[in-house]
Amino acid sequence: MPNAHLFVLIHGLWGGANHLKAADEMIQSCVSSPNEEIHTIRPKTSSLFKTYDGIEMIGDRMLVEIIAKINDLHGENVVVTKISFIGYSLGGLVSRYVIGELEKKKIFDDIEPMFFCTFASPHLGVQFFRRRSMILNFLGSQVLGLVGSELFIKDRSKILVKLASDEYLEGLGKFKERFCFANIRHDRTVSFYSAYITDKNPFDAHWDSIELSFDFEDGILPTYRVHGVDVKPRFVNIAKSNFVGPGRVFRKKSLRKKLRFIGIILAASVILPIWIPVVLTASTIASIVSYFIVSTHKKVEFEDLKRPDSSKLSAGFEERLQEATGEAFENAINIGQYDANTDWDETSHGDSIATLTPIESVKAVDAEFENRPIAASVIFHDTKPLALNADRQYINEKLNSLVWSKFAVYVNVLNAHDGIIARKGLKRSTAKGIAVIRFYAELINKKLNSQAE
Numbered sequence: 001m002p003n004a005h006l007f008v009l010i011h012g013l014w015g016g017a018n019h020l021k022a023a024d025e026m027i028q029s030c031v032s033s034p035n036e037e038i039h040t041i042r043p044k045t046s047s048l049f050k051t052y053d054g055i056e057m058i059g060d061r062m063l064v065e066i067i068a069k070i071n072d073l074h075g076e077n078v079v080v081t082k083i084s085f086i087g088y089s090l091g092g093l094v095s096r097y098v099i100g101e102l103e104k105k106k107i108f109d110d111i112e113p114m115f116f117c118t119f120a121s122p123h124l125g126v127q128f129f130r131r132r133s134m135i136l137n138f139l140g141s142q143v144l145g146l147v148g149s150e151l152f153i154k155d156r157s158k159i160l161v162k163l164a165s166d167e168y169l170e171g172l173g174k175f176k177e178r179f180c181f182a183n184i185r186h187d188r189t190v191s192f193y194s195a196y197i198t199d200k201n202p203f204d205a206h207w208d209s210i211e212l213s214f215d216f217e218d219g220i221l222p223t224y225r226v227h228g229v230d231v232k233p234r235f236v237n238i239a240k241s242n243f244v245g246p247g248r249v250f251r252k253k254s255l256r257k258k259l260r261f262i263g264i265i266l267a268a269s270v271i272l273p274i275w276i277p278v279v280l281t282a283s284t285i286a287s288i289v290s291y292f293i294v295s296t297h298k299k300v301e302f303e304d305l306k307r308p309d310s311s312k313l314s315a316g317f318e319e320r321l322q323e324a325t326g327e328a329f330e331n332a333i334n335i336g337q338y339d340a341n342t343d344w345d346e347t348s349h350g351d352s353i354a355t356l357t358p359i360e361s362v363k364a365v366d367a368e369f370e371n372r373p374i375a376a377s378v379i380f381h382d383t384k385p386l387a388l389n390a391d392r393q394y395i396n397e398k399l400n401s402l403v404w405s406k407f408a409v410y411v412n413v414l415n416a417h418d419g420i421i422a423r424k425g426l427k428r429s430t431a432k433g434i435a436v437i438r439f440y441a442e443l444i445n446k447k448l449n450s451q452a453e
Helices: 017-030 048-053 055-075 090-104 131-142 145-151 166-173 192-196 255-295 315-337 362-369 390-399 431-452
Strands: 003-010 037-041 079-088 112-119 177-183 224-226 229-231 405-409
Touching: 003 017, 003 055, 003 090, 017 037, 017 079, 017 431, 037 055, 048 055, 048 145, 055 079, 055 090, 055 145, 079 090, 090 112, 090 166, 112 431, 177 192, 177 431, 192 405, 224 431, 229 431, 362 405
Parallel strands: 003 037, 003 079, 079 112, 112 177, 177 405
Antiparallel strands: 224 229
């Protein structure tokens, strides 16, 4: 019987399986192993407003799908011997819940945990520190169902603290490698500090006076042809980044970008007064329904796992609804804090994605990005720690007790939370985001084949 390496791709809040279609396609096209077949699963049972039901309930539903996939492959005489997780946004937290449950059931005694990766996931929860955003702390914990109170750590069980303890941390620690990709800018849904697992955010505190460095050792970062443009993944070299000058000279914005900024703000002033009430009303109704669903939820019993029922919505309609809803919520947050230095999303020209320069050295990549004292860098050293509460400080300490490879990503578009995972698909997403997930897929492929040699 052939062996299989199963990649589990878990979507985020307001989303669905289609949000990770581009990442799935990258894995299928880039990752191969001489010892195992590569299989993927994108769980579908907790899409759209079902993501309001809380991390535990979402995770339990997805556990059913994952175990069913493993059983189905076994029925086809394929044995899953390795497993990896990719979590996007809330999906990173759900992935960690699922991993803890698999650890409790000793699934990792038979299936080897390989790679754990998150893209823009709020590992430390969500909290807005700017005064003008304080109302979002209240609204987010109230109108997003149980998951909203969990993300803002206002829930009774404090599940985010739980996920940094006991079997959940032990299971996560069993993975051969852990990666996290965090947006440094234009992601108001998940702030850099939470996705990068740190108590500092120099890119918010000193943005206008930081000189970003994207320079790494030659051959580490590949170049891709995407949408007719040559593009590298835009990872910030934190060690080399510095302030513009001793006097903290601020960068000037071009006239073209200032005019674009004014146009966006004018458009927002017309659209948002109509948009936001509709979004909040839908969210409030969904929250009420979600609380009733959660109140009757029963814990999944592994012995009784069965394939879940398919959604009653047609696939095409559901995917369009997921995309529209997610963008409505995120853009309502992002548009009010638009930066004049932001670029437009690139549009598709129908070009294929071709690797122009391969990843030369995985060891070099590890050396550059592996977890290390970031306080030694100038921009982190001169940034004051955020006022994290005791729960967030605990989570930060526990998660950083593990070794991570961390990538600070600059996807310079209006909604980087969307862009970092190429959520609109390979034809419609920004080239910068496509380059990020292509890099991840090639990096994993390189590591798998290096281990097999």
